[in-house]
Amino acid sequence: MQCEWNQLAVRKYPPKILQTKLQLPIKTLTSPGPTNCSKRVLQSLQNQIIGHLHPEICQLMDEIKEGLQYVFQTNNRLTLALSASGHGGMEACLTNLLEPGETVLIVKHGIWGKRAADMATRIGANVKLIEKEHTTAVTLKQLETALQAYNPVAVFMVQAESSTGLKQPLEGFGDLVHRYNALLIVDTVASLCGEPFFMDSWGIDAVYSGSQKVLGAPPGLAPISFSPRAEKKLFQRKTKPMSYYLDMTLLGNYWKCFGNENRLYHHTISATLIYGLREALAEIADEGLQASWIRHAGAAARLRKGLELRRLRSYVKIPQYQLSTVISIELPPGVDDRIIVQRCMQKYKVEISRGLGPTEGKILRIGLLGINATPNKVDLILRALDDALRYVSLSKL
Amino acid sequence: MQCEWNQLAVRKYPPKILQTKLQLPIKTLTSPGPTNCSKRVLQSLQNQIIGHLHPEICQLMDEIKEGLQYVFQTNNRLTLALSASGHGGMEACLTNLLEPGETVLIVKHGIWGKRAADMATRIGANVKLIEKEHTTAVTLKQLETALQAYNPVAVFMVQAESSTGLKQPLEGFGDLVHRYNALLIVDTVASLCGEPFFMDSWGIDAVYSGSQKVLGAPPGLAPISFSPRAEKKLFQRKTKPMSYYLDMTLLGNYWKCFGNENRLYHHTISATLIYGLREALAEIADEGLQASWIRHAGAAARLRKGLELRRLRSYVKIPQYQLSTVISIELPPGVDDRIIVQRCMQKYKVEISRGLGPTEGKILRIGLLGINATPNKVDLILRALDDALRYVSLSKL
Numbered sequence: 001m002q003c004e005w006n007q008l009a010v011r012k013y014p015p016k017i018l019q020t021k022l023q024l025p026i027k028t029l030t031s032p033g034p035t036n037c038s039k040r041v042l043q044s045l046q047n048q049i050i051g052h053l054h055p056e057i058c059q060l061m062d063e064i065k066e067g068l069q070y071v072f073q074t075n076n077r078l079t080l081a082l083s084a085s086g087h088g089g090m091e092a093c094l095t096n097l098l099e100p101g102e103t104v105l106i107v108k109h110g111i112w113g114k115r116a117a118d119m120a121t122r123i124g125a126n127v128k129l130i131e132k133e134h135t136t137a138v139t140l141k142q143l144e145t146a147l148q149a150y151n152p153v154a155v156f157m158v159q160a161e162s163s164t165g166l167k168q169p170l171e172g173f174g175d176l177v178h179r180y181n182a183l184l185i186v187d188t189v190a191s192l193c194g195e196p197f198f199m200d201s202w203g204i205d206a207v208y209s210g211s212q213k214v215l216g217a218p219p220g221l222a223p224i225s226f227s228p229r230a231e232k233k234l235f236q237r238k239t240k241p242m243s244y245y246l247d248m249t250l251l252g253n254y255w256k257c258f259g260n261e262n263r264l265y266h267h268t269i270s271a272t273l274i275y276g277l278r279e280a281l282a283e284i285a286d287e288g289l290q291a292s293w294i295r296h297a298g299a300a301a302r303l304r305k306g307l308e309l310r311r312l313r314s315y316v317k318i319p320q321y322q323l324s325t326v327i328s329i330e331l332p333p334g335v336d337d338r339i340i341v342q343r344c345m346q347k348y349k350v351e352i353s354r355g356l357g358p359t360e361g362k363i364l365r366i367g368l369l370g371i372n373a374t375p376n377k378v379d380l381i382l383r384a385l386d387d388a389l390r391y392v393s394l395s396k397l
Numbered sequence: 398m399q400c401e402w403n404q405l406a407v408r409k410y411p412p413k414i415l416q417t418k419l420q421l422p423i424k425t426l427t428s429p430g431p432t433n434c435s436k437r438v439l440q441s442l443q444n445q446i447i448g449h450l451h452p453e454i455c456q457l458m459d460e461i462k463e464g465l466q467y468v469f470q471t472n473n474r475l476t477l478a479l480s481a482s483g484h485g486g487m488e489a490c491l492t493n494l495l496e497p498g499e500t501v502l503i504v505k506h507g508i509w510g511k512r513a514a515d516m517a518t519r520i521g522a523n524v525k526l527i528e529k530e531h532t533t534a535v536t537l538k539q540l541e542t543a544l545q546a547y548n549p550v551a552v553f554m555v556q557a558e559s560s561t562g563l564k565q566p567l568e569g570f571g572d573l574v575h576r577y578n579a580l581l582i583v584d585t586v587a588s589l590c591g592e593p594f595f596m597d598s599w600g601i602d603a604v605y606s607g608s609q610k611v612l613g614a615p616p617g618l619a620p621i622s623f624s625p626r627a628e629k630k631l632f633q634r635k636t637k638p639m640s641y642y643l644d645m646t647l648l649g650n651y652w653k654c655f656g657n658e659n660r661l662y663h664h665t666i667s668a669t670l671i672y673g674l675r676e677a678l679a680e681i682a683d684e685g686l687q688a689s690w691i692r693h694a695g696a697a698a699r700l701r702k703g704l705e706l707r708r709l710r711s712y713v714k715i716p717q718y719q720l721s722t723v724i725s726i727e728l729p730p731g732v733d734d735r736i737i738v739q740r741c742m743q744k745y746k747v748e749i750s751r752g753l754g755p756t757e758g759k760i761l762r763i764g765l766l767g768i769n770a771t772p773n774k775v776d777l778i779l780r781a782l783d784d785a786l787r788y789v790s791l792s793k794l
Binding site for chain 1: 480482492679686
């Protein structure tokens with residue numbers, strides 16, 4: 001038997017590249033995400049694995065659920081973390097809350113609205129868009145006009161459009177959407193814990209985020225919550241959601257959200273990522289949500305002031321539409337964004353991002369997320385930027 | 398502004414439970430998975446996060462791709478790790494390779510075939526089953542009869558049915574399935590690196606696994622590979638796959654599988670899980686795939702011998718259908734499986750599993766995966782079992 005294996009196995013040898021030792025640099029991740037993890041979070045990740053239904057993991061899942069209810073400011077029982085990235089959260093909201101042929105109204109300021117439209121089209125929904133310019137938010141009046149025109153079953157909005165740095169105000173939108181018998185889905189990937197967000201007070205029916213942004217956990221989990229209204233829709237669907245993996249009724253049973261006595265096995269959750277998210281939520285709980293919002297607002301104000309002094313202009317002009325978590329800057333004329341980004345990384349190990357999608361080549365983006373939303377990090381970014389801008393102008397001489 | 402936040406935020410306070418310190422036990426995970434991680438893998442997890450498109454992560458993704466090509470024994474360029482559990486791998490194969498209305502033939506020995514049927518039904522495929530008893534595999538002849546009857550576009554088989562301990566032989570099945578112009582999809586979640594598997598030699602078109610089984614990485618990633626034949630189907634589809642998150646053409650662009658010059662952003666991969674999988678693959682490459690198969694076969698043989706001495710009977714009787722990675726044992730008459738499992742965990746921190754789905758209450762399952770496939774761990778399991786069986790019979794007196 002070993003002979004047979006030998007003959008067959010020799011077709012492919014172990015790759016030499018895997019003989020090298022893993023060596024990684026430490027960088028200041030001030031793009032719109034992921035961000036750096038705290039020591040406490042990183043230390044938790046080296047704990048030995050525990051089974052996906054063991055009491056210790058179930059306990060941590062319960063703690064995470066409570067922590068997520070706190071950061072979403074909700075009492076929704078259907079609150080959990082998906083075993084997927086933020087994109088998985090977007091897909092879960094759309095796949096669970098739309099049936100083929102139903103109409104969804106998507107507010108599109110940048111790439112996230114576009115992405116949501118792609119996903120909704122794949123599952124056979126009828127997609128209607130409110131296309132906004134990149135630097136102003138949609139108003140209640142504009143949304144109402146579209147609700148009247150399209151009569152959707154759901155509306156999709158993005159609180160923090162990280163491709164442009166635009167903040168979409170959300171107060172009042174839940175009530176409006178409910179008056180038209182629709183559900184309100186909100187993306188908080190780049191804002192949760194960095195910008196005020198009140199799921200219940202604002203009447204939001206489905207929300208998701210990413211673990212690797214302000215929360216400060218490693219990437220790989222997507223916090224998500226559904227309101228009772230959204231839950232009702234789940235249980236009244238005529239068809240099953242097209243995804244088993246993202247089916248919120250099955251996930252709710254695994255996370256014991258429906259008052260069920262036993263957890264029902266759905267998939268193998270990542271113990272490692274659960275440790276990290278639990279510790280990240282514990283740190284937010286220690287600091288307090290409001291303190292975290294204030295810290296992010298303060299760091300953003302300091303950065304904006306520094307940028308102003310350097311005559312760098314904000315891409316989003318209207319202050320109420322400016323995010324604290326993602327600051328977008330107009331690229332000065334004649335400056336190559338690639339060189340800026342490279343120089344900041346090479347010399348300072350500081351990450352600054354170029355534009356994304358429609359803003360590519362037009363802006364720079366700086367993320368102040370989680371442990372990086374501090375005066376020290378802001379000052380480091382400004383030093384790196386100064387040097388990079390000087391370098392660009394020198395290299396032109 | 399802070400006032401407004403205060404008024405709204407006080408509706409929900411930080412949960413007290415998050416004030417406790419994270420404290421976790423260390424267990425011997427000898428269920429069918431997840432298994433324990435090595436020290437090297439665990440240490441890698443505490444490295445600081447790096448961006449999902451940074452050169453260091455791209456380098457690790459390339460290394461992982463090579464490592465996966467090695468463990469799958471394939472030259473397929475479309476080889477990568479999904480940001481999902483093994484269930485996500487199953488869904489990715491079905492969602493990408495089936496269009497609504499197409500017929501898929503599923504070999505069902507236990508819960509995994511059933512799960513695949515559920516997923517395929519959700520995406521609108523026409524599902525045909527070969528339902529087998531739990532302890533014998535499907536033969537080439539039986540499959541051919543079904544291929545003639547149903548004319549499917551794809552066949553789904555499970556190499557290691559972890560709910561029963563059944564090994565499905567795979568040699569010759571690829572050629573047969575191809576003669577009927579269908580694609581062969583194989584689940585290797587509970588077998589990869591523990592049982593011989595030769596993707597290219599066996600003509601398998603799509604395969605997936607889980608990072609947390611024999612590979613010995615943390616849960617959260619699903620290795621997957623598509624053959625050129627499967628890739629062709631991807632690019633000839635009339636409809637887009639219903640999932641953006643699991644779309645293999647987009648993922649292939651992100652993993653740079655199609656000879657594309659630049660990686661296209663698709664989602665934020667988990668740097669933490671990438672570190673762990675890279676190190677786990679490096680350890681397999683160090684040991685050698687054949688050595689790993691032989692080690693698993695040896696550990697299984699030692700366990701089976703020990704069970705025989707204790708007059709415990711294998712649930713799968715025919716040796717060629719017995720897995721090395723998951724050993725299933727008939728529950729002796731009158732023995733409460735819950736008590737056995739509890740006693741092994743409480744006194745020895747050794748995990749043994751009950752049956753799952755159709756085998757619940759009928760069998761015990763022991764997993765010998767990755768670093769736990771050693772004589773020492775086998776002896777520990779047998780000691781724990783002896784004690785638990787003694788405990789059960791004493792408690793009956």
